[in-house]
Amino acid sequence: MTWFFICFLVLQSVFCNAEMQKENEIFRYSGSDGSMVKLLKLENKLKKNLEVIGKDLQDKLNMIKLYQTMLEHIPLTGLKKQEEYVANPLNAFALLRRLQQDWPKWLAYLGHQTKMEKMQKHLKLVPSEKDLQTAVEGLLRIESVYNLETSHMAKGLLLDTQYNSYLTTPDCIALAERLFNDTEYARSSHWYRTAMRLYRQPYDTLFSRVLGLKRKKLNRLYAQAIVNEPDNTKTPPADGIDPSWQELAEKMTKNAIRESSSDKITHMVDKYLAVDEKIYINLRAKYKPRPKAMERACRGLWPERKTDHLSCRYVYENSAYLKLAPMKLEQLSLEPVVQLYHDVLYDSEIKAIKNMSVPEAKAKRVELNINQRVADMTGYGMMEHNKLHVLNFALGQGADTKSCKARADRIATIVFYANDVAIGGATIFPKLRLLVQPRRGTALLWYNLNADGAADPLAKHAVCPVVLGSRWAITKCMEQEQRRPSKKLCLA
């Protein structure tokens, strides 16, 4: 009944309007066949418009689904799983990169849509370009110090262990681009090649449409890296390689790359990509520079050290307290003295050290206790107002010997390790062939001066880049002047 009534009203108004317009003679469509066909054509155009909009939305939906699939393996819940995920440097780097580079691109790609406010709000919190570049440096340091193979790293193979992690084309491009800008063309070309090999279905459309990584553009970048490679690291002709691709590359001067047509560049790049990665790996191994002492140490290339003449003992001297609770000491070196103390940090202290929001009074108490322990170890009275330096390294961070030169006024350094580092993060003394892997609750003490009071070159040390996990340590330097702990940060 109601429906009938509504229909009646609608029909009536349609007819009335038509009647009125006819009367006013502004009705352009007389109802003749010709003008109705025009209307039909107009509607067909609208249908086409709708189809295009629908296709665009469908494309966008497909891209969204593709990106969701790409990120499917990332744990949504469970703190333990999430911590495990970000402890892997490949995951941590890729996460940072996606937040910095990919997510803002979604805004541009999706254009004007409803329900975008929350996304816009969240995007204000993403890491900065500088944060990303720090992560890039870290991952590249892991690659070079531990002598990892680019293509293996991209597959999640780190130091002979296969992890459930991997890099994607945009991840590899970020690394390649940085190396290119740093004029490390040979390494850059390996990362570009790895990026291109990973540029494939189904994600290739996502890379190109959403992330702005057009294949032709990447081909040109890869070609540029190839022609910039210094001659001594350039991939020379080898068995099993079609010699024509080599000629092609040789003809491609830097300018030629800029001026060449995309087709020509693509042809050249395809030749390079057709070569088995194993051939690149073998050639690359031939041209790798001799590892530095620090790299040899971090790679575990030192022979087992003989420690027969050294000892483990309990320490009672230095303080009345130690007579009651002696510390377990391992003597690692006598000249200079390097000692490892076991179980010298309490769990409650470790928790307080890692927690930025612990109340100041409690932090102060922990600091005083640790200062007292340093005094017990060294026999030096400690200035109690002096701060401890808490250092947290992750994702390839470390320190080389350059940043911790022995200083004439620095008597000793103590490092308390607040956690185990799964892989990497060792404190090394290249001249002593000594490597100390951080163990939760242990402390490493060494003396920086020789008998004459001069800086002892044997005490030079460095920190290997952290590969898996993070490294929490507290460092304390003791300076000669007034036998006070140093206020200066010393990386250890």
Ligand SMILES: *[C@@H]1O[C@H](CO)[C@@H](O)[C@H](O)[C@H]1NC(C)=O
């Ligand atoms: C590399 O250099 C280009 C051109 O100067 C610049 O646009 C780009 O941001 C740089 N990228 C990195 C990762 O340094």
Ligand SMILES: *[C@@H]1O[C@H](CO)[C@@H](O)[C@H](O)[C@H]1NC(C)=O
């Ligand atoms: C950090 O310390 C605050 C204040 O003592 C405490 O409420 C919080 O649970 C601590 N966080 C962690 C992770 O231990």
